[in-house]
Amino acid sequence: MTAVQHPSYQSYQPHGLHVLADLFDVAAERLSSAETVDHLLRRAAEAADATILHAHFHAFGPGQGITGVLLLAESHISIHTWPESGFAAVDIFMCGNAAPQKALDVIVAALQPARTATQTVARGEA
C-alpha cells in the first residue's frame, strides 16, 4: 500500500501523452554511466512535476550502454543508450497534469544530440 494517488483515478480519463525521442550523435561519455543517466532522468521527472515511484538503471559493461527506467505515478520515463553509436532512445509517458516535453527538454539539454527525432502519441483516446 502506498500514499501515492494514481493521478487519473479521480477523473476516470486515463489520457496521456507518450513522447518517443531518438537522440543521434551524442558524445559517448554522456551515455555510459548508469549513475549519470539515473541522475539526469530524475532531474527530468522533477522538471515535469512527476512523482517517482521506482528507479532502476542497468549498465551492460565498460563502454557499453545503459538501459533504465523511472516508474512514475504519472507512468514512466525510459532510456536505452548505445554509446558506441552515439545513440539514445528515450520515451516519456505521462498522464494527468505532468508535462512530458519539459522532461525531454532537460534530457536533450544535457545529452546535446546533433539531431533529435521526436514523435508524440496520444494514449487512451477512445
Place this chain on the structure above:
Amino acid sequence: MTAVQHPSYQSYQPHGLHVLADLFDVAAERLSSAETVDHLLRRAAEAADATILHAHFHAFGPGQGITGVLLLAESHISIHTWPESGFAAVDIFMCGNAAPQKALDVIVAALQPARTATQTVARGEA
C-alpha cells in the same frame, strides 16, 4: 558487471521496433493484481525470446491500477492499468532479433480487450 550482452553491441545498429498498444474495455479484475500482471509480462517477454534484466510492479491500492516494467536486454515492456476505466496502456520496445508483436499477442490473449489500438514506431532510423 553482467554476463548479459547488449544485443545490438556487435552490429552497431541500434534499430528497434517500439509497439504502443491501448487496450480498451478490459475486465477490471485482470488489471488490478500486480502479481498477475507481473506474471503476464514475463510470459510475454518469454514469447518474444527476450531476456529479463529487472522487473518492478507497483500497485496503487485496492481497486486501483498497476504500473510496471520489465527491463530487457532488448529494451523494455511497460504496462499501466486503470481498472476503473477498463483500460491498459502497453509499450513494448525491442531491439535485436526479439519479436515485440509476439509479446503483445500474449498480453492481448490474456487481457481480452474489446478493442485494441496499436501503433508501431521504428526507433533509431537515421
